[in-house]
Every structure is written in C-alpha cells, then in structure tokens.
Amino acid sequence: MNKASRLFWPALVTPKNAVVKQTEQLSRSQKLLTELGLVKSGSNGTYQIMPIAQRSVDKFIDLVDGNMKRAGGQKISLPILTPTGLWKKTGRLEGDISEFYMVRDRSGKQFLMSPTHEEAVTAMLATTAPISYRQMPLRLYQIGPKFRDELKSRFGLMRAKEFLMKDMYTFDVSEETARGTYSVVSEAYDRLFKQLEVPFVKVNAATGMMGGSLSHEYHYVSPVGEDTLLQCSSCGYAGNAEVLDSKVEASTDCPSCHSSHLSQVRGVEVAHTFLLGEKYSKPLGATFLNTSGKPQSLVMGCYGIGITRVLASALEVLSTEQELRWPKLLAPYDVCLIGPKQGSKEQQPAEVIENELLQHIGKICGDQELLHDDRKELTIGKRLLDAKRLGHPLTIVVGATAVQQEAPKLELHVSGGEKMELEINDALKLVAEYSRQKKSLLKGNALQDADERISQSVGHQL
The missing domain is CATH 3.40.50.800 (Anticodon-binding domain)
Structure with missing residues (x-):
C-alpha cells in the first residue's frame, strides 16, 4: 500500500509575503506539476519526473503498449545514437538539422542523438537476412527518450529538449497494403485518445521533413498550443494551417467544401502519423523477397505519440489554475x-x-x-x-x-x-x-x- 509519509514528494514551499519573480511564461500544467513536487527542472529544457508523476507516465506507457500490440505491433529498442551517415544517405542531413544534437566518439565518428529513428530501423531491416513477403506486414515500435535542441523550450514537459516518445515503424509489400496498415494504426490511435477522455482534434497535416504522401496530426486544443488549426462547421474538415499554401486569414475558404465557415483554434500536437512510401527504404536498400523471389523495396509508415507531452497537455486542458485534473486512466x-x-x-x-x-x-x-x-x-x-x-x-x-x-x-x-x-x-x-x-x-x-x-x-x- 502507498503511504504519503513515505513518498518522495518535493513540493515547493513559498514563504508568506515572498515576492516571486516570474522569469518565464508558465503553462498551467507546468506551474502545478512543479509547485506540487511532481516534476523538477533539471536544466533548461530537461525535467526530472518524481514518483507520483512517474506512476502516470507508467500507466500511459501500459495503455500505449496495449493499443500498439492490439494493432499488431512488436516492441523493440533501438540505440539512441544514430550514425549521421545514415541520415546522409536519405538526404535528411542536408535539411534543417539545427534542432538536433550531434556527438562524436573518440575516433571522430559523428552521431545524432536521435530525434526519430526512421533511418536506424530501416537500416536494421536492410542488414537483416532476406525478409519474405510472408512476414509482412511488420509493425515495430519502441518507447524511449528523444532529443531536440528546442530554440524555445517552454511549458515544461509540453516542449522539452529531452522527452519520452512512442515511435512505430511499419513495413508493407505495397502502397495498398501500407494504406491498410495506416488505417489499422490510425484506428488504434483514435481508440487510445478516446480512452483518455480528453477532447482531441485529428487534422490533415503537412508531411514536412519526414516526407511521404499522407499525414495526420492529433491535437489537444489549448491557448498555449503552437499550431494553428482550421475547423469547418459545414463539412467537418479539420487541418493544420500549414497545409494551406496561402497565409491563413479568418476568411480563408475550406479546402474541402469551399465554404467560408472556417474557424481557427490553437492546438498542441500530441501524435502524428505518416505514410512514407519508399523514401527511406530505397536509399538504404531495405527490401523483401516478393512472390517471384526477387527483392523489392519495402513500403513504410511511421507513427509517433509524445508520451510526456500527452500527459502534460491533458493536464493543461483538464486542470484549473489551482488543482490538477487527470484523465481517469492516468491518475496516479x-x-x-x-x-x-x-x-x-x-x-x-x-x-x-x-x-x-x-x-x-x-x-x-x-x-x-x-x-x-x-x-x-x-x-x-x-x-x-x-x-x-x-x-x-x-x-x-x-x-x-x-x-x-x-x-x-x-x-x-x-x-x-x-x-x-x-x-x-x-x-x-x-x-x-x-x-x-x-x-x-x-x-x-x-x-x-x-x-x-x-x-x-x-x-x-x-
């Protein structure tokens, strides 16, 4: 049984009449989690999760595990360090990598502290003994730390330099079956976010540096969100403003039904799905043996959920200024x-x-x-x-x-x-x-x- 007297629970104690100087804008969840001793700041953009909040993180991981396995996922672990040579092969090293941490070993070899693992998992399959079409589809996922050198790390766990993420990588024999996998995993995401009972918005999204032909984002609507979302009251369309070519104005027409009934809200992105095609498998040589026994490029998808970001964002949406409110399944x-x-x-x-x-x-x-x-x-x-x-x-x-x-x-x-x-x-x-x-x-x-x-x-x- 859990006893409060034995909990490590370093709540902040502010003396009466003390003048507290606010040096940064705090989100509601960040303020409460910090004051109550559930999360401590390690350094700028990094956070230490204390035992009470760790219980919630563990519960969410269990929930994600259950839904991913139900969707046919197999859990793996990949190294945090990814050789930069893999990113060079896919062309991503030449893109905007200003947010990524680079390290060198003593021999001078350079690595990325992985913000994502498309190259690493695809290279793993490329170096595996010939994979048969009979083994498809493959749905591999992991839960672990990711790193981004955020220019503006803020709002606590909602935008940190080190964070926990669930990332799944799927491999199929064709575009058609990859779309089937996309539907299966998307249904698992829909189910997961409904289980949390926090209102969410699923929107069409730009593929960005990840690439691919299809992408959706899951958002919690909040004033502290950094994305502008468009919702159409006529046809139900929802999209990230960045998918529109022109600058977003209040009168922008809906790209689906062309009505002017679009409204704007701010959203916190908590999950993202991509249909990637052969963007990574071709340059890295990841193939399978088709029915004729000949090698053919794998068709890929990737699916991310910000574990610690979901936790903080859910609290941001549900809580009051003075009291935390937890999703039922995540309460410590x-x-x-x-x-x-x-x-x-x-x-x-x-x-x-x-x-x-x-x-x-x-x-x-x-x-x-x-x-x-x-x-x-x-x-x-x-x-x-x-x-x-x-x-x-x-x-x-x-x-x-x-x-x-x-x-x-x-x-x-x-x-x-x-x-x-x-x-x-x-x-x-x-x-x-x-x-x-x-x-x-x-x-x-x-x-x-x-x-x-x-x-x-x-x-x-x-």
Whole structure:
C-alpha cells in the first residue's frame, strides 16, 4: 500500500509575503506539476519526473503498449545514437538539422542523438537476412527518450529538449497494403485518445521533413498550443494551417467544401502519423523477397505519440489554475484516504474504521491504486488541501462524523465536484463504480465476471 509519509514528494514551499519573480511564461500544467513536487527542472529544457508523476507516465506507457500490440505491433529498442551517415544517405542531413544534437566518439565518428529513428530501423531491416513477403506486414515500435535542441523550450514537459516518445515503424509489400496498415494504426490511435477522455482534434497535416504522401496530426486544443488549426462547421474538415499554401486569414475558404465557415483554434500536437512510401527504404536498400523471389523495396509508415507531452497537455486542458485534473486512466492513484488527526478525541475509534476501509478499498480498486495519507501530525484540512490540488479522483476523509453514534458518515470529495457525506457502504459503492468505469474504458463495455464480483463485494458491512 502507498503511504504519503513515505513518498518522495518535493513540493515547493513559498514563504508568506515572498515576492516571486516570474522569469518565464508558465503553462498551467507546468506551474502545478512543479509547485506540487511532481516534476523538477533539471536544466533548461530537461525535467526530472518524481514518483507520483512517474506512476502516470507508467500507466500511459501500459495503455500505449496495449493499443500498439492490439494493432499488431512488436516492441523493440533501438540505440539512441544514430550514425549521421545514415541520415546522409536519405538526404535528411542536408535539411534543417539545427534542432538536433550531434556527438562524436573518440575516433571522430559523428552521431545524432536521435530525434526519430526512421533511418536506424530501416537500416536494421536492410542488414537483416532476406525478409519474405510472408512476414509482412511488420509493425515495430519502441518507447524511449528523444532529443531536440528546442530554440524555445517552454511549458515544461509540453516542449522539452529531452522527452519520452512512442515511435512505430511499419513495413508493407505495397502502397495498398501500407494504406491498410495506416488505417489499422490510425484506428488504434483514435481508440487510445478516446480512452483518455480528453477532447482531441485529428487534422490533415503537412508531411514536412519526414516526407511521404499522407499525414495526420492529433491535437489537444489549448491557448498555449503552437499550431494553428482550421475547423469547418459545414463539412467537418479539420487541418493544420500549414497545409494551406496561402497565409491563413479568418476568411480563408475550406479546402474541402469551399465554404467560408472556417474557424481557427490553437492546438498542441500530441501524435502524428505518416505514410512514407519508399523514401527511406530505397536509399538504404531495405527490401523483401516478393512472390517471384526477387527483392523489392519495402513500403513504410511511421507513427509517433509524445508520451510526456500527452500527459502534460491533458493536464493543461483538464486542470484549473489551482488543482490538477487527470484523465481517469492516468491518475496516479484512484483513491486517497485521510484518517483522523493525531491526538484528536475521535482518533482511536476513527482509526478502527480507517483500517477496515483500507482493506475494503484495496480489494475494490487494488492496493496500488490507494494512497493512504498517514501524515497524522497534519490537520485533516491541510491533507485535504493537498489531495484536492493533486487531483485524486476520490478522496475519503475519516473524521469526527465517521464515529458519531447515529448514522456514521464519511466525507467524500470527487475531483472537481462537491463534497458529499455518505454512509460507509455508499462511499464504497462509489469507489466500486469508479473502478468499474476505469475497467470499462480499458476493456470496452463487456466487463468480466471478476469485475462484477468486485462491485458486489461492497455490500459487506464494516
């Protein structure tokens, strides 16, 4: 079980009447994550993720893994260092590489600290024993650190110099089957972002330096977004403004239906899909043996999701200025339980209920989803304020009302909602319902019998 007293949780403490000089524009998520001790700045553009936030990162990685494997993905790991010679072969070394980190080893050989791995994974296949058409399609993905020397690293994890990314690279025998793969992976992306329950916009996008014939971006709409998105209320078209040749004006006609019903919003790009064709496979010699036994260039796609950027951007969209709000599937803990203050007159009888609640809640949602705020030297009010700012979906307080002789009540706070005073069984039923909703998001509407048994178990009286 997770105990608040044991957490490494270096929250910032600002003395009263202190004058805080703001040296940079902070996003809402950056401010809260930093103040609450969930993320610390390592250096300009790099961040240290503390244990509470790391739980959310790990949950998102698990969610991404599940969706990628469901789409036929196989997980791999590629070296962070990519020889620059590979990028020279594909022509990308001659492009704008001002944002990329270069390093040399002691022999003078130059490497990129990879911002992306198209060349590396394609070269890997090019040096593999002949691949048969029977092995296609190949859908290989990894989750790991990427690097960009951002000119304006800002808004914390939303635009950092080092970040976590999921990148998938797919290989097919033809343009037709590659488009089929594009549809399969895009459906997985759609499903993933719907599971997060954060409003998102999927837009047509420019292929840029990645190249290829087809591209889409996934955005969270936010004032701190750096992309201008166009949405048409007539036909439903959505696109990044950069896909239009002319300068974007409010009166620009829709490129799909030619109406003037376009609106502009700001977006944070959190994922990107590309159909690349033979842009990388041809220059790097990545082939497969076709039905005639002859080598033929692989047809490629690539698909990225910013792991840490999604986390920060989701919080940016959902949170208030004072309190974090998490997507259900990414909240560090489902339930925070706060017991009586040390030395209070209700401490002894309340702790009996507190300990029994710990057992019952642990059975309902799992011990790892329960945070016990056992810092009893602090008042209930101080611990409750921390719980609210951290955005725990459900916070249960075992205070004086829990030990009153007639109709004992627990105080229950839903993130973003009103305080409720509930009888013990009703509070447990609410925990079970929340747990059921989470599992429904993960599995679909068909819940397993085990989940139903968990919901039924809350009928036991304490």
